[in-house]
Amino acid sequence: xxxxxxxxxxxxxxxxxxxxxxxxxxxxxxxxxxxxxxxxxxxxxxxxxxxxxxxxxxxxxxxxxxxxxxxxxxxxxxxxxxxxxxxxxxxxxxxxxxxxxxxxxxxxxxxxxxxxxxxxxxxxxxxxxxxxxxxxxxxxxxxxxxxxxxxxxxxxxxxxxxxxxxxxxxxxxxxxxxxxxxxx
Amino acid sequence: xxxxxxxxxxxxxxxxxxxxxxxxxxxxxxxxxxxxxxxxxxxxxxxxxxxxxxxxxxxxxxxxxxxxxxxxxxxxxxxxxxxxxxxxxxxxxxxxxxxxxxxxxxxxxxxxxxxxxxxxxxxxxxxxxxxxxxxxxxxxxxxxxxxxxxxxxxxxxxxxxxxxxxxxxxxx
Numbered sequence: 001x002x003x004x005x006x007x008x009x010x011x012x013x014x015x016x017x018x019x020x021x022x023x024x025x026x027x028x029x030x031x032x033x034x035x036x037x038x039x040x041x042x043x044x045x046x047x048x049x050x051x052x053x054x055x056x057x058x059x060x061x062x063x064x065x066x067x068x069x070x071x072x073x074x075x076x077x078x079x080x081x082x083x084x085x086x087x088x089x090x091x092x093x094x095x096x097x098x099x100x101x102x103x104x105x106x107x108x109x110x111x112x113x114x115x116x117x118x119x120x121x122x123x124x125x126x127x128x129x130x131x132x133x134x135x136x137x138x139x140x141x142x143x144x145x146x147x148x149x150x151x152x153x154x155x156x157x158x159x160x161x162x163x164x165x166x167x168x169x170x171x172x173x174x175x176x177x178x179x180x181x182x183x184x
Numbered sequence: 185x186x187x188x189x190x191x192x193x194x195x196x197x198x199x200x201x202x203x204x205x206x207x208x209x210x211x212x213x214x215x216x217x218x219x220x221x222x223x224x225x226x227x228x229x230x231x232x233x234x235x236x237x238x239x240x241x242x243x244x245x246x247x248x249x250x251x252x253x254x255x256x257x258x259x260x261x262x263x264x265x266x267x268x269x270x271x272x273x274x275x276x277x278x279x280x281x282x283x284x285x286x287x288x289x290x291x292x293x294x295x296x297x298x299x300x301x302x303x304x305x306x307x308x309x310x311x312x313x314x315x316x317x318x319x320x321x322x323x324x325x326x327x328x329x330x331x332x333x334x335x336x337x338x339x340x341x342x343x344x345x346x347x348x349x350x351x352x353x354x355x356x
Contacts, residue, residue: 023275031244056272057341063245068236072236
């Protein structure tokens with residue numbers, strides 16, 4: 001009889017590294033993040049640019065999908081925490097049918113305004129350069145998402161082009177250098 | 185014997201293993217067809233990708249999930265069978281789906297019997313339900329062959345009408 005493979009409930013994906021910054025820990029999304037996902041997506045204002053608001057069971061599906069994204073693409077969204085508290089997520093996503101990959105972040109309202117997204121994004125860009133071997137990472141956002149544009153520009157982002165996306169919205173596409181892409 | 189990667193359980197004719205990224209094409213083809221209407225389809229490519237990613241992540245979240253079913257004789261991926269417990273579900277359900285061309289050979293029943301026994305011994309889930317969409321008579325026939333009994337009507341969080349069947353309790 002062949003031994004069957006089992007994983008305990010809530011096991012984080014082994015393929016996802018842990019990234020540490022001065023204030024933050026970026027790690028694999030896992031089942032204990034459900035409460036944070038549910039709270040974020042229940043907040044219509046906070047989740048407006050992220051497909052929200054969503055009901056708790058839909059947020060559960062979103063978390064499952066974020067984990068599966070890693071398995072399918074080899075990259076994805078990290079969960080961002082500080083002192084054991086989930087503050088949000090940050091990573092690189094490329095859903096099927098979209099024109100390219102995207103640096104993305106989401107933050108609980110209480111975690112905003114303190115440079116958390118920028119600090120997490122720098123860690124992700126560094127990981128993309130060193131581990132994925134990418135010289136640049138792209139991102140895109142709706143025109144009215146001023147905060148995303150500011151953050152992108154603070155990370156050295158430069159507008160590349162404008163495209164119409166599968167959801168019908170036109171967006172500017174920016175590219176940012178990863179650590180590896182920045183001359184010393 | 186060489187261990188099968190990601191093996192969960194097997195039967196005379198079938199291997200049930202964890203889904204892998206390479207199983208996406210068969211999943212997408214199934215969801216492109218009208219046959220998927222009883223399992224929340226049809227879905228276009230991007231929506232099927234999301235659904236498949238969700239099934240992969242479900243394994244990490246729950247420690248169990250839907251398996252890919254491989255026919256030993258042909259090596260073909262012929263469907264899915266396993267435990268499905270997304271948000272909004274009343275409890276984990278035993279599910280099965282055969283892809284085009286695999287029906288009529290008792291394969292869904294064979295896979296489900298093995299999965300049900302495995303759920304009891306490996307995951308301590310000995311008394312499973314199955315949730316079957318209204319008018320999915322083929323799946324109801326499988327449930328009947330498995331000895332399951334109709335328990336109640338149920339509406340999914342997405343508003344789909346279904347019925348809950350209860351399987352006989354397995355010896356753990």
